[in-house]
Amino acid sequence: MRTQVGIIGAGPAGLMLARLLHLQGISSIIVENRSRDYIENRIRAGLIEDWAADLLIDVGVGERMKAEGMLHWGINIGINGELHRIDFKKLVDKRVTIFGQQEVVKDLVARRLADGGPLLFEVDGVSVHDMTSQRPKIRFTHEGRAQEIDCDFIAGCDGFHGICRPSFPDGVLNVFERDYPFGWLGILTESPPPDHELIYSYTDRGFALYTMRSPSISRLYLQCDHDEDIENWSDARIWDELHKRLGGARKLQEGKMLQKGITPMRSFVVEPMQHGRLYLAGDSAHIVPPTGAKGMNLAFADVLVLSRALDAFYKSKRNDGLENYSASCLRRVWYAQRFSWWMTQILHRFPHETAFDRRRQLSDLGYITSSPAASTMLAEQYVGLPVI
Ligand code: APR
Numbered sequence: 001m002r003t004q005v006g007i008i009g010a011g012p013a014g015l016m017l018a019r020l021l022h023l024q025g026i027s028s029i030i031v032e033n034r035s036r037d038y039i040e041n042r043i044r045a046g047l048i049e050d051w052a053a054d055l056l057i058d059v060g061v062g063e064r065m066k067a068e069g070m071l072h073w074g075i076n077i078g079i080n081g082e083l084h085r086i087d088f089k090k091l092v093d094k095r096v097t098i099f100g101q102q103e104v105v106k107d108l109v110a111r112r113l114a115d116g117g118p119l120l121f122e123v124d125g126v127s128v129h130d131m132t133s134q135r136p137k138i139r140f141t142h143e144g145r146a147q148e149i150d151c152d153f154i155a156g157c158d159g160f161h162g163i164c165r166p167s168f169p170d171g172v173l174n175v176f177e178r179d180y181p182f183g184w185l186g187i188l189t190e191s192p193p194p195d196h197e198l199i200y201s202y203t204d205r206g207f208a209l210y211t212m213r214s215p216s217i218s219r220l221y222l223q224c225d226h227d228e229d230i231e232n233w234s235d236a237r238i239w240d241e242l243h244k245r246l247g248g249a250r251k252l253q254e255g256k257m258l259q260k261g262i263t264p265m266r267s268f269v270v271e272p273m274q275h276g277r278l279y280l281a282g283d284s285a286h287i288v289p290p291t292g293a294k295g296m297n298l299a300f301a302d303v304l305v306l307s308r309a310l311d312a313f314y315k316s317k318r319n320d321g322l323e324n325y326s327a328s329c330l331r332r333v334w335y336a337q338r339f340s341w342w343m344t345q346i347l348h349r350f351p352h353e354t355a356f357d358r359r360r361q362l363s364d365l366g367y368i369t370s371s372p373a374a375s376t377m378l379a380e381q382y383v384g385l386p387v388i
């Protein structure tokens with residue numbers, strides 16, 4: 001097989017890249033090792049930044065998001081049960097959209113297939129070759145047959161556990177990472193959320209987040225131990241803890257649990273995000289703790305930068321965008337890393353924290369909920385910095 005851009009992975013990064021390239025008249029082939037059913041039903045976060053919602057609309061996959069997504073013009077921060085609203089409309093005049101990531105993936109897959117593909121599911125043994133040559137190659141097995149794709153460029157959109165990042169030669173990558181000594185226990189439930197907007201709740205019992213997928217489906221998270229066994233959490237214990245961490249300002253309605261699981265928390269970045277003609281995008285290059293819900297948005301930002309660079313290469317024979325790809329992405333990646341780390345560290349309980357640390361968190365929370373300058377700082381980053 002022959003294509004201009006070989007894309008490994010059909011997550012938000014790979015699928016959005018394929019759509020952007022299609023609109024620019026650049027050919028691509030996507031190879032994905034899971035099934036279509038699996039990637040369309042994998043539950044992830046569901047918050048789309050202001051510019052990213054516009055991007056989905058601009059590239060023609062925003063119809064369902066516009067009809068079914070929920071526009072939020074603010075969030076609530078709970079401080080030991082007392083709610084404080086951060087008003088995005090007033091502070092930065094931007095919104096976020098609540099719409100599940102797997103719904104975005106469904107719409108991008110449908111669009112890709114309508115564009116004529118190719119999008120190969122359930123491939124095995126993917127490997128990349130000759131990445132420093134002009135003709136890098138992807139090899140894999142599909143439906144029992146060994147295949148090779150001859151590419152001009154390869155986009156490594158294969159997530160944190162993919163093969164692209166480990167294929168970089170030794171010594172090329174610098175790794176920056178931080179583990180957190182807790183995780184999030186998340187449930188999806190058939191019950192209305194306690195407020196029409198999100199509640200980030202700081203309490204002495206630990207952090208909790210009350211978010212949603214629709215007016216009748218809630219997505220609720222509890223800070224838990226990093227090695228927590230989900231078996232230790234009966235439905236009754238989860239509800240009890242969710243009630244306690246919400247406090248009295250809102251009522252939490254219980255409902256049927258549709259799903260429960262534990263989300264790990266980690267900050268991770270590799271630099272550079274490119275070697276030869278292999279370009280990493282999205283989770284393959286960086287992950288953030290879920291506190292700021294930046295994961296999918298960062299993936300879109302990377303591939304937007306990459307698609308512009310490839311467009312300049314093919315249309316104007318310019319290499320500068322490709323040469324600057326890593327530096328351009330990393331500037332934004334580090335803003336999002338800092339923001340996600342900061343949100344995480346002001347809201348959670350830490351194992352070895354001191355009374356000083358708790359007072360400092362309360363002071364940070366007091367500041368962002370009372371000073372217009374500080375709440376604007378939060379709002380500007382929460383709704384998403386534009387991709388420039
Ligand atoms: N070959 C082919 N595909 C692979 C391989 C491989 N060796 N390894 C992984 N994949 C696929 C995965 O099955 C997945 O569908 O690559 C895709 C990567 O998608 P994501 O993990 O969704 O990553 P990305 O597209 O960068 O999107 C980032 O998704 O993971 C969430 O929280 C994250 O919201 C963020 C967003």
Ligand code: PHB
Nearest residue numbers: 045046047211291292293
């Ligand atoms: C979610 O809806 O899953 C979600 C929203 C906001 C976050 C994290 C997760 O900060």
